[in-house]
Amino acid sequence: MTLYKKLAIQTVIYSIGFIFPRIINYAFLRFFTVFFKREEFSLYTDMYALAFIAIAFLSFGLENTYFRFLYKKNCDKEIVFSTGVITQLLISSFFLIISIHLIKYLSSMAGYHNHPEYFFMFFLIIFFDTICILPMAWLRANDKPLQYSAINIINILIQSFLIIYLFFCYDNVYDKQNCFFFVFKWINSFTDKIGYIFFANMISSLGNLFLILPILLKKVTIKKFNKILAMNMLNYGVPIMLGTIAFSINENLDKILIKRWISDEINGSYSACYKIASFMSLYIRIFRLGIEPFFFKKSKDSDATYFYEEITYIFILFGLIFYVLVCGNVNIFMKFLIDKKYHIAIPIIPIIMMGNLFLGVYTNLSIFYKIIDKPIIGTYISLIGVFITFLFNSIFILISDNSFMIPAWGTLTSYGAMLIVLYIWGKKQFFQFCDKKIRNIIIHFLFALFIVFMIKKKMELSLILQFLYLIIIFFLEKKRLIHLIK
Template sequence: MSGIKKLAGQTIWYGVSSIAARFINYLLTPYLTYKFTTGEYGEMSILYAFIPFMNVIFTYGMETGFFRFSQNYDKDKVYSTTSLSLIYSTLILTLALIAFNKPLSQLLSVADKPEYLMLVAAIIAMDALTTIPFAKLRQNGQPRKFAFTKLTGIIVNIITIYFFLSICPKLIEQEPDHVLSHFYNKDWAVGYVLLANLIQNVIVFLILSKEFWGFKFNLNKSLWKEMMGYSLPLILVGLGGMINETADRIMLLKWWQPTGGVEDAESAVGIYAACYKLSILISLGVQAFKMGAEPFFFSQSSSENAPRIYARVMKFFVITVCLMFLFVVLYLDIWKYFIRNTEMWVGLSVVPILLLANMFLGIYYNLSIWYKLGNRTIAGAYITLIGAAITILINYIFIPYYGYLACAWATFSCYGVMMIISYVWGQKKYRIPYATSKLIAYIIIAVIFYAIHHFVKLAFPNAWINYGVATLVFILYFLFIVQVEKKEFAQLPVIGRFLRPKLKND
């Protein structure tokens, strides 16, 4: 249990800071859906689908390589080699983005505002340059600075967006000759969101300047070649992951035009993107787990009990995400109010599908430890490319008929297949004693409980009955899990106090 507690501690410090930051950012959803038209929101969503896609290329798996090689090599050499590699590549790739500004603007349907791509290029570059400094904070156990930096950046982002979208228009309206009137463009709303993001990244970079400049101008070529051999396949993993996670917005924009108008497609993207964010609880939980788990898994790899530790981590993870799934779907009629534009509520049917898809993705992250520890990162590339092929195929066939609903089921199918392949393949290469049957049962029972609540809500469309049944179902599921896993829960700090006496009496 000490290993689990260690991972929990890392997740709390490093992951929850990201959860808090992204949740604060999530509060922008009702604000932006109120300020933007569905077309503008869709335009912004397309650009923000492009950014993480490029982040993968700009970082090319070096963060994972940094954790992996720091276990066996001098940490200062690894940090210097990784940092210099990213600095050189970021400069080259940023110039390439600027050079291909016009065709990329056309591809992303912002040809009339090519300056958006200039801002996007700067955002991506700053993200890449802060990747390893953040990784160094995690490795050195500096959670306070990690959390402070994340939260400061996102608070700056929110304040700046509010300034551009609310304060500036009011000042100009009250005083038409205000100095801001010479610079402010009310039709440049998405641009101001990007500018706020860039300001955020600059502030974050300044806070991390001590870590960033902690490298020596000495790139170890032999180490770099070895790291590249390990990390480069992770580009395919990351690119496939981005296709699976974000490219569906671009495909929806290109292939969903029921009346032949681009405006309809942009609105569909806006609806889907807003509803996708309602799966944020599991998405953030997965992100928090990933940030804590990656350095933890590598640090535990030399332990004889490593497979048992990984299996127990998986069990607690599945239990947690099942509870998260029910917490969102059972109270979806409350969560939907985070989307201020009620016209977007038409897409709420995708939320349960996307929640399950993100659950599968989290399980896949757990399972992927076998190829990262065994230096088989090419296997991860194959699995992710299979997932990407499934995503593209399903979206290509079904988007013209079902729109964003096809995107949701493509995401579900993609992550489900990736999870299954990784499990089967991984058990052959690195056996881990997962409680597979039990974990599948937990997921199925959670879905059944959701279905029961859904049919009760349809039969009795009353808010009090809806929330009452939702609460009852959630409590029953939690008690069921506690009863089945009472030996495990008895070892936990808080709930264990209520279960240990019962175990002794037994």
């Protein structure tokens, strides 16, 4: 089996475990946008935006750190895993104790003084999810995509069942003959319908922890905890953590500020359409699941640079195809996935999607500073991105004309600038992209943008333009595509 075929098979299996839960989430997106008012949907997305930043902090970059130390010489795999998990457990436990103690203050500061239970549930979600990070990474590192996917699927099924029960069956639970009567009465006593979603997430996250518990019990022991290794892993991971926090701010600052500076109604529409634009993030994540462990394994080989560059080129090629197909059919996606009252923010979708593609290319190229053990480079570049994001959102706040296009352009500019700086930096130390390959990449980007622009102007020709684009791409990259499937 060729390297590409093995990567493709693993990526397909990972994709099932990753895409299926997202399909379920998008199915619920339709229900949530119909069921909730825009201001209520804003609360739902705002809580996840805040939680995303917290998880970025608590992760301490230990997932990437684990992969890096796993393939270092003279590093015992079991000691690396035990040390990483115990370190993560200590950090997460400290966070949980402190955050619960400060729950009233934190919820009031965020504008949720009437709903501290939201924060309590999210503190538990964050705790459970961070504990699961390294065991899930262990499955990827040990080529167990089936187990990885099965856990993700079971997780979303638990969450889906609870949401369906709480939202669709609550009219009947007051029949005291119903065995679920007391369960629903208890949940309904401390939260509202938005909180039902968070409760379901909390239970599914707890279920995820139980599913990975056999890995923890078999592979993690205190005897294998190494203090010196833990310090080395933290030293390596902290810059990655800072970069992840910067990414989280880039990704969520716009939604957090629109809610607090403009209105929940505008933020509801913006956040809903942002989720459609996040289709590109699905593509990026699927690609990373199969490829990232390979990147670290390949780092010792003499031909590593060639493979990194070739895989990055392929990533860009398929990413642009995905971009054209989604943007070309965005009205269809919107019709089936989001209620009409949210459609005012549709113009942000092509902008955010292209920004996310830039981020995906950046993520692929960022492997160079992880391999040479200089993750601080990523921190510096991420701070540049955060500065640009703050700049655009500051302009947005100053203008305050309810225009959500400025934060969207800020996302695109931020990720674009980060990609350019990383490429210039990496070219001096690692990359060897030839001029022809760079020229082809630029042509592909311009061609894709031109097709999307033409589709926007002439929607009646959308399918013809998309078909024409695919044919032209096939003939331009015929040799590479044929080599890919051999």
